[in-house]
Amino acid sequence: xxxxxxxxxxxxxxxxxxxxxxxxxxxxxxxxxxxxxxxxxxxxxxxxxxxxxxxxxxxxxxxxxxxxxxxxxxxxxxxxxxxxxxxxxxxxxxxxxxxxxxxxxxxxxxxxxxxxxxxxxxxxxxxxxxxxxxxxxxxxxxxxxxxxxxxxxxxxxxxxxxxxxxxxxxxxxxxxxxxxxxxxxxxxxxxxxxxxxxxxxxxxxxxxxxxxxxxxxxxxxxxxxxxxxxxxxxxxxxxxxxxxxxxxxxxxxxxxxxxxxxxxxxxxxxxxxxxxxxxxxxxxxxxxxxxxxxxxxxxxxxxxxxxxxxxxxxxxxxxxxxxxxxxxxxxxxxxxxxxxxxxxxxxxxxxxxxxxxxxxxxxxxxxxxxxxxxxxxxxxxx
Amino acid sequence: xxxxxxxxxxxxxxxxxxxxxxxxxxxxxxxxxxxxxxxxxxxxxxxxxxxxxxxxxxxxxxxxxxxxxxxxxxxxxxxxxxxxxxxxxxxxxxxxxxxxxxxxxxxxxxxxxxxxxxxxxxxxxxxxxxxxxxxxxxxxxxxxxxxxxxxxxxxxxxxxxxxxxxxxxxxxxxxxxxxxxxxxxxxxxxxxxxxxxxxxxxxxxxxxxxxxxxxxxxxxxxxxxxxxxxxxxxxxxxxxxxxxxxxxxxxxxxxxxxxxxxxxxxxxxxxxxxxxxxxxxxxxxxxxxxxxxxxxxxxxxxxxxxxxxxxxxxxxxxxxxxxxxxxxxxxxxxxxxxxxxxxxxxxxxxxxxxxxxxxxxxxxxxxxxxxxxxxxxxxxxx
Numbered sequence: 010x011x012x013x014x015x016x017x018x019x020x021x022x023x024x025x026x027x028x029x030x031x032x033x034x035x036x037x038x039x040x041x042x043x044x045x046x047x048x049x050x051x052x053x054x055x056x057x058x059x060x061x062x063x064x065x066x067x068x069x070x071x072x073x074x075x076x077x078x079x080x081x082x083x084x085x086x087x088x089x090x091x092x093x094x095x096x097x098x099x100x101x102x103x104x105x106x107x108x109x110x111x112x113x114x115x116x117x118x119x120x121x122x123x124x125x126x127x128x129x130x131x132x133x134x135x136x137x138x139x140x141x142x143x144x145x146x147x148x149x150x151x152x153x154x155x156x157x158x159x160x161x162x163x164x165x166x167x168x169x170x171x172x173x174x175x176x177x178x179x180x181x182x183x184x185x186x187x188x189x190x191x192x193x194x195x196x197x198x199x200x201x202x203x204x205x206x207x208x209x210x211x212x213x214x215x216x217x218x219x220x221x222x223x224x225x226x227x228x229x230x231x232x233x234x235x236x237x238x239x240x241x242x243x244x245x246x247x248x249x250x251x252x253x254x255x256x257x258x259x260x261x262x263x264x265x266x267x268x269x270x271x272x273x274x275x276x277x278x279x280x281x282x283x284x285x286x287x288x289x290x291x292x293x294x295x296x297x298x299x300x301x302x303x304x305x306x307x308x309x310x311x312x313x314x315x316x317x318x319x320x321x322x323x324x325x326x327x328x329x330x331x332x333x334x335x336x337x338x339x340x341x342x343x344x345x346x347x348x349x350x351x352x353x354x355x356x357x358x359x360x361x362x363x364x365x366x367x368x369x370x371x372x373x374x375x376x377x378x379x380x381x382x383x384x385x386x387x388x389x390x391x
Numbered sequence: 392x393x394x395x396x397x398x399x400x401x402x403x404x405x406x407x408x409x410x411x412x413x414x415x416x417x418x419x420x421x422x423x424x425x426x427x428x429x430x431x432x433x434x435x436x437x438x439x440x441x442x443x444x445x446x447x448x449x450x451x452x453x454x455x456x457x458x459x460x461x462x463x464x465x466x467x468x469x470x471x472x473x474x475x476x477x478x479x480x481x482x483x484x485x486x487x488x489x490x491x492x493x494x495x496x497x498x499x500x501x502x503x504x505x506x507x508x509x510x511x512x513x514x515x516x517x518x519x520x521x522x523x524x525x526x527x528x529x530x531x532x533x534x535x536x537x538x539x540x541x542x543x544x545x546x547x548x549x550x551x552x553x554x555x556x557x558x559x560x561x562x563x564x565x566x567x568x569x570x571x572x573x574x575x576x577x578x579x580x581x582x583x584x585x586x587x588x589x590x591x592x593x594x595x596x597x598x599x600x601x602x603x604x605x606x607x608x609x610x611x612x613x614x615x616x617x618x619x620x621x622x623x624x625x626x627x628x629x630x631x632x633x634x635x636x637x638x639x640x641x642x643x644x645x646x647x648x649x650x651x652x653x654x655x656x657x658x659x660x661x662x663x664x665x666x667x668x669x670x671x672x673x674x675x676x677x678x679x680x681x682x683x684x685x686x687x688x689x690x691x692x693x694x695x696x697x698x699x700x701x702x703x704x705x706x707x708x709x710x711x712x713x714x715x716x717x718x719x720x721x722x723x724x725x726x727x728x729x730x731x732x733x734x735x736x737x738x739x740x741x742x743x744x745x746x747x748x749x750x751x752x753x754x755x756x757x758x759x760x761x762x763x764x765x766x767x768x769x770x771x772x773x
């Protein structure tokens with residue numbers, strides 16, 4: 010087989026070398042517990058507080074407004090559960106709003122809050138380009154609404170959501186806004202003042218940082234109950250000894266990502282533009298998501314009457330790493346909620362394919378991929 | 392690959408022989424909403440999360456790509472419905488044979504071939520021998536494959552025309568599974584490989600140790616993979632209540648002796664659990680679905696020397712034209728019995744047993760052998 014091609018950067022990214030270099034001293038040399046009083050402790054604490062400041066600079070927030078977590082899923086879980094419970098306790102209400110295209114880290118947490126904690130839940134639809142309509146948001150807000158959670162950009166089809174407008178609308182009604190920025194963080198500006206959100210979640214491995222570390226921005230004075238109780242770390246909101254090397258790695262990766270953003274995005278647009286142009290030439294193939302309002306690195310499609318799981322297997326056997334909307338690893342044939350939410354019927358929705366490019370992607374790889382996808386889809390249709 | 396020892400060793404052997412191997416597991420239907428005794432959601436025994444994890448791990452050890460393919464709907468339709476329909480029709484069906492007929496050697500074989508494979512290998516204890524008919528039966532498949540392999544790029548599965556593929560018992564008589572594979576014909580056998588069939592079970596265990604396979608040996612089970620708790624009576628009561636109708640127990644003269652719980656709960660030759668007190672032990676002699684009656688009598692009423700067999704698959708392709716002598720297995724674990732087979736119209740045959748058998752059970756498979764060679768098989772008719 011010729012060299013395999015990785016086109017699944019939305020799933021995860023390799024750790025950037027400079028981020029890895031930044032992490033290494035904190036495994037053995039600077040190994041102290043940041044909570045300790047002595048110099049080892051102070052040195053470790055210095056490392057995470059510097060990292061916190063670096064992340065805060067990218068998010069344009071105060072360092073104290075960041076809770077460092079184990080990743081995007083934890084950040085999303087904490088935002089919803091922590092704020093919903095605190096808002097209800099403060100007598101603000103009992104109603105949550107989210108969307109049909111959220112990552113399960115949000116959607117399943119919202120459902121759990123509805124099913125086990127007695128919250129009312131509204132799940133908003135999207136238009137056929139995968140975007141939430143402001144009118145739907147406005148119509149869904151009730152006097153007892155406490156929290157709206159809308160993702161910044163969708164992981165399956167890259168559609169970018171009008172977060173700043175949603176947040177302004179929510180604020181006018183005294184409702185908190187959370188955004189899952191996990192997929193967006195590698196490519197979109199994360200300025201929480203411009204976005205106007207109260208909470209924003211990121212996970213480092215999506216932007217060339219290590220797996221197992223993330224952050225949640227929580228605007229000052231946002232009601233939230235602690236997610237983990239114990240030693241009072243993270244200002245009492247998340248107890249547990251800080252993962253110093255990973256936090257340092259996340260900060261380094263995020264700083265680099267912000268710095269390279271424009272140049273990376275321009276290159277991604279060229280690469281995905283070529284993919285979209287060529288793959289939509291295949292009969293009965295369609296782009297999913299918004300034609301322009303999408304993450305620059307994301308090209309997602311549906312093919313009518315194609316088994317998406319089998320397409321991924323065949324691409325894998327051809328050396329191309331791609332993804333689809335459904336949980337293909339377990340062989341579950343159910344179409345993705347997100348693709349169904351776009352209005353595709355099953356004959357289309359089962360045949361989804363997501364190709365996401367990254368810093369390592371070359372034009373040659375894109376051309377080879379176009380050839381293989383076109384041939385394999387043709388073979389599958391016999 | 393099931394994650395169990397046999398298919399794991401099969402994969403390892405093929406890899407060791409230098410084949411390019413792809414691991415496949417099927418997601419099969421299981422009772423919706425059912426739970427195990429421990430309260431966990433019940434899964435089909437063949438594809439529980441643990442089994443998937445095990446198989447995936449084994450595949451990883453040998454650098455084998457591993458995919459789970461969905462067959463739930465087809466399995467429900469061709470195996471589970473067949474099972475229920477069999478009981479509804481007053482016979483004791485063998486769903487494992489149907490699974491091999493429709494799922495493994497049709498659906499999965501086609502899937503494998505469409506992925507570019509030349510063969511489908513399983514962990515069954517059986518053997519395939521390919522022989523030129525004029526060479527008789529004593530030419531080992533391996534020698535023929537090596538010696539007469541088609542030149543050029545022709546896939547190994549495309550043997551020259553005229554070659555006969557035979558299904559043989561495994562070398563381990565106790566483990567032999569040719570009974571459930573008797574549904575296979577030439578179109579399947581030419582693509583089939585049974586690597587473990589050349590070994591005894593103790594040798595396979597030894598090989599598993601040699602390959603360092605982590606697979607814990609699961610107890611051999613004749614229970615059905617789709618039952619949550621191995622209780623087919625409960626399954627029928629819940630999923631096919633129409634086949635669980637209480638009715639009269641009668642003797643051979645038609646005299647009513649008591650009530651039965653549903654014909655599906657009894658098998659021919661059964662003595663225990665009839666629930667009647669009598670001077671001499673009573674056995675289930677037959678059922679009368681028209682009257683929903685269970686016919687019982689003394690042991691002298693059991694035993695028959697003739698039976699009709701339908702839906703016969705002849706492994707060699709052409710049905711025999713004249714009566715011939717061979718042996719027959721009338722249940723998976725039954726001993727072979729000498730018999731004379733008289734071919735009839737419409738894939739049927741009359742079978743005369745040399746000695747009367749007490750457990751001739753309509754719905755079970757009757758599988759014919761000439762020594763180690765499985766000639767084919769069908770379903771015992773009422």
